[in-house]
Amino acid sequence: MTGSLAVDWIEHGAAVAMRKGAGASPRDAVWSVGRDGDEAIFHVHDSDARGVSRIYDISLSGPN
Numbered sequence: 001m002t003g004s005l006a007v008d009w010i011e012h013g014a015a016v017a018m019r020k021g022a023g024a025s026p027r028d029a030v031w032s033v034g035r036d037g038d039e040a041i042f043h044v045h046d047s048d049a050r051g052v053s054r055i056y057d058i059s060l061s062g063p064n
Helices: none
Strands: 004-010 015-021 029-034 042-048 053-058
Antiparallel strands (some): 015 029, 029 042, 042 053
């Protein structure tokens, strides 16, 4: 499988936009990732070419 991923800071660094595609696949999608203030949880808004959208809550941590 081949595809592409573009990652850009948006809103002056407050969030990240990830645009992904898989060539001819209809599953091209956009993720916006950000967080609210001092929260440790990031919110991911996902939408794709099929019209499907989802919201995920994620946390990130470094190596132990």
